[in-house]
Amino acid sequence: MKLTLAFSPCPNDTFMFEPLVSKRINMQSLEFDIHMEDVERLNRDAAVSRFDITKMSFNAFTGLSDRYQMLTSGSALGNNCGPLLIARKEFPLSGIGNLKIAIPGYNTTAWFLLKYAFPEVKDVKEMLFSDIENAVLKGEADAGLIIHENRFTYASKGLVKLADMGEIWEQSTGYPIPLGGIAVRRDLDDRIKEKINELVQSSIRYAFDHPGTGLPYIRANAQEMDDNVMQAHIDLYVNKYSLDIGDEGRAAVFKLFKTVHPGTTEDVLSGLFVG
Numbered sequence: 001m002k003l004t005l006a007f008s009p010c011p012n013d014t015f016m017f018e019p020l021v022s023k024r025i026n027m028q029s030l031e032f033d034i035h036m037e038d039v040e041r042l043n044r045d046a047a048v049s050r051f052d053i054t055k056m057s058f059n060a061f062t063g064l065s066d067r068y069q070m071l072t073s074g075s076a077l078g079n080n081c082g083p084l085l086i087a088r089k090e091f092p093l094s095g096i097g098n099l100k101i102a103i104p105g106y107n108t109t110a111w112f113l114l115k116y117a118f119p120e121v122k123d124v125k126e127m128l129f130s131d132i133e134n135a136v137l138k139g140e141a142d143a144g145l146i147i148h149e150n151r152f153t154y155a156s157k158g159l160v161k162l163a164d165m166g167e168i169w170e171q172s173t174g175y176p177i178p179l180g181g182i183a184v185r186r187d188l189d190d191r192i193k194e195k196i197n198e199l200v201q202s203s204i205r206y207a208f209d210h211p212g213t214g215l216p217y218i219r220a221n222a223q224e225m226d227d228n229v230m231q232a233h234i235d236l237y238v239n240k241y242s243l244d245i246g247d248e249g250r251a252a253v254f255k256l257f258k259t260v261h262p263g264t265t266e267d268v269l270s271g272l273f274v275g
Contacts, residue, residue, distance in 0.1 A: 001192065003052040006035040006042055007182070009221035010148050011230045012076060012237035013055060018214030020203035028195050036221065038128060039180060040105030049185060053196060056183045057105075058253055059112040061272075062260040067186060069193065070245075070253070070273050073201035074182030077241040077249050082166015082177045083110035084151055086159045087143040088136060093163060096121060102141035104129035109179050109256070110147050113165035116172075116259065130223070133157055147179075151236070152229045175252035176241065184274060193274045204243050245273070 005020075007013040019025050021034055035051065043060035045051060049067050061070065083104075091099065097120035103111050105126055114121060125141055132144035133154055143162060146154060154161070166177040182200055184193050207214055222230050241249045250273065257272065258264050 001029065002031040002033060003192075003196070004035065004050075005032040005053045006037060006045065006051040007055040008039050008042065009036045009223070010039075010237075011218050011222055011225070011233040012242075014218045014221050015207050015214055015234045015238055016074060016200070016204045016242060018203075018217045019206035019210075020199060021217065022214070024210075024213065025199070025202045025206050028199055030192075030195065030199065040108055040126075040129070043105065043107035046183065052188065053182060053184050055180060057107055057109045057180045058178045058256055059109040059260070060107040061181070061183060061253075062257050063107075064183070065257075065268075065272055068183035069186055069271070071182045071184060071193075071197045071200055072245045072273055072275060073197055073204060073243060075241050075245045075249060076179040076181070076237045077245065077252060078176050078237070078239050079170060080166065081179070081236050082164055082169060083113060083145050083147045084154070084164055085114070085143055085162040086133070086136060086146055086154045087162050088139075088159060090160055091143070091162060093118070096143075096162075099123065099142040100125060102127050102132045102135045102144040104132065104145060104147050108147070109177075110145050110165065112256065112260070113169055113177075114145055117163065117165050117168040133159065149225060149229050149233045152232050173252075173255055175255050176248065178249070178252040178256050179237075181245070181253075197274050201243060204238070207238075208243075 042055050043057050046054050046056050096118050100123045103124045129147050135141050136144040254269050
């Protein structure tokens with residue numbers, strides 16, 4: 001059986017999926033047509049069910065859970081890994097509602113977390129996540145909401161941190177930060193969904209056990225990223241929750257889901273994940 005699989009070219013995703021792409025593991029009679037896109041593009045593709053299996057922001061998932069379920073493996077979720085609000089100079093956060101802020105997309109969990117922390121924010125501009133730092137430097141935005149590897153590069157460009165969205169979420173809720181996960185189409189057979197879940201977990205476990213084998217693939221898709229930044233990216237976003245989201249990880253996703261949809265029942269929550 002051949003399925004379409006989409007994820008981002010970011011090091012955390014390529015690290016996790018390289019063993020699967022390179023068939024270093026037991027493929028369980030499955031084949032995959034691989035696609036790579038920025039996560040916000042993937043969120044939009046998911047809205048039209050373009051791929052069978054896809055990386056997706058948990059915020060986007062709150063509007064697409066009728067079409068997709070989340071795997072328990074492959075998540076980007078953890079502590080001290082949330083999006084940062086950065087600017088050219090310090091601003092008092094009391095005036096954040098007056099700033100024009102560049103964001104990496106309305107479907108991203110980063111945008112959800114910004115609204116969660118600062119509901120008064122109104123003036124925002126969508127752009128590709130990797131363009132946000134330069135947009136702030138050029139004055140095209142007063143501040144920028146950065147994700148992925150930009151967490152490790154903004155200070156070297158002379159930008160300053162105004163606030164850490166993940167820190168605000170963790171302090172407010174007590175849960176780890178649910179950024180994104182790997183979703184599978186609901187209309188696939190349950191046995192196939194379980195097999196996919198096992199396969200993704202096996203791929204991640206192999207990547208952890210053989211960290212050097214996937215390096216050429218990770219580098220090839222990392223857009224000339226410095227090796228130290230690339231490794232820091234992997235270390236931050238691939239962790240125990242990536243192997244198995246667990247009860248704490250599920251609870252964090254449920255909290256996000258109920259924040260977006262306050263009337264969500266336990267029956268709905270229990271069906272969000274495969275297995």
